[in-house]
Amino acid sequence: xxxxxxxxxxxxxxxxxxxxxxxxxxxxxxxxxxxxxxxxxxxxxxxxxxxxxxxxxxxxxxxxxxxxxxxxxxxxxxxxxxxxxxxxxxxxxxxxxxxxxxxxxxxxxxxxxxxxxxxxxxxxxxxxxxxxxxxxxxxxxxxxxxxxxxxxxxxxxxxxxxxxxxxxxxxxxxxxxxxxxxxxxxxxxxxxxxxxxxxxxxxxxxxxxxxxxxxxxxxxxxxxxxxxxxxxxxxxxxxxxxxxxxxxxxxxxxxxxxxxxx
Numbered sequence: 524x525x526x527x528x529x530x531x532x533x534x535x536x537x538x539x540x541x542x543x544x545x546x547x548x549x550x551x552x553x554x555x556x557x558x559x560x561x562x563x564x565x566x567x568x569x570x571x572x573x574x575x576x577x578x579x580x581x582x583x584x585x586x587x588x589x590x591x592x593x594x595x596x597x598x599x600x601x602x603x604x605x606x607x608x609x610x611x612x613x614x615x616x617x618x619x620x621x622x623x624x625x626x627x628x629x630x631x632x633x634x635x636x637x638x639x640x641x642x643x644x645x646x647x648x649x650x651x652x653x654x655x656x657x658x659x660x661x662x663x664x665x666x667x668x669x670x671x672x673x674x675x676x677x678x679x680x681x682x683x684x685x686x687x688x689x690x691x692x693x694x695x696x697x698x699x700x701x702x703x704x705x706x707x708x709x710x711x712x713x714x715x716x717x718x719x720x721x722x723x724x725x726x727x728x729x730x731x732x733x734x735x736x737x738x739x740x741x742x743x744x745x746x747x748x749x750x751x752x753x754x755x756x757x758x759x760x761x762x763x764x765x766x767x768x769x770x771x772x773x774x775x776x777x778x779x780x781x782x783x784x785x
Contacts (some may be wrong), residue, residue, distance in 0.1 A: 538598040553593050557608060561585040564612045567747065581616050588615025609745070634675045634771070636661065642775030649770070651731055669764055676767040726776045734769035737762060 541549040565581035591612035596604055640660045644652040650662075658668035727735060733755065740746045740754065748766065752759045 534604075535598055538596065538604070541593075542597070549693075550593060554589065557589055557593075557604070560605065560608055561612055564588075564609055565616065567745075568613065568616050577621070579731050584616045585612040586615075587619075587736055588612035591615065630675055633671060637671065637675065638771045638778070641772050642779055645772070645776070646779060654768075672764045672767045673760065675771075676763045698753040723777065726773055729776070730769055730772060734765055734772065737766050738773075740743040742764065 537549055537552065540546065541553070562583055562585075565578060565585050568581055569576065569578050588611040592604070592608040595611075596607055596759060598604075601705060603733045637657070640657055641652060644656055644660055648656075655665050658665045661668065661671075663671065729736065730738070736755065737751055740751045741748070746754070749759045752762045755762065757765075
């Protein structure tokens with residue numbers, strides 16, 4: 524009895540065969556099938572990025588993530604390949620952007636100032652700080668503050684994927700991973716990793732409702748900023764401002780909380 528041709532096999536069957544044989548023809552099949560996913564993720568990352576970041580470069584970076592996902596995917600884990608691959612592709616793009624240090628120094632400085640202001644204010648107030656309060660602490664009026672949030676919006680997506688704890692490769696947890704699966708903590712990972720993920724999820728859940736919704740819709744439901752604006756009935760630019768503010772608030776809280784767990 525002859526073997527079943529590749530085109531007649533189920534996708535799960537192909538994954539099982541690839542894991543066992545590392546057949547290059549099967550790998551090529553997966554690359555062709557999922558290549559559009561790289562452009563899709565690169566397109567999402569490109570939104571809000573400065574003009575010096577080229578879309579084709581993002582696609583090129585993402586291809587490495589797709590290849591990595593194909594080589595490491597385990598069909599027995601009951602996770603869809605698309606879900607797994609999106610995380611790997613996005614991670615590869617951010618890793619490369621981080622390595623080339625694309626963020627202008629002035630923008631990086633302003634991002635840090637905003638995060639520090641939010642962290643100090645909320646620690647002092649014991650509650651979520653308003654736009655007016657944050658703007659006032661930065662010596663700005665509210666309109667200037669919102670313009671600043673738009674200016675630094677391109678860095679917020681990258682910062683969300685910063686590794687929260689870097690030790691052994693298996694101990695790495697990113698904020699983005701926790702948003703992508705906000706309710707699921709893997710019982711098989713180390714106690715330390717679970718604790719860090721718990722703290723991240725707790726910080727996400729403490730965000731103002733609209734900011735939390737934006738993060739979940741963007742990173743978990745995979746909606747674009749424009750689509751989120753339609754859901755929440757606000758403009759795309761307002762979603763961008765709220766997204767950036769959510770990330771700044773989240774990172775400042777995690778910086779404060781981290782001192783107690785690391």
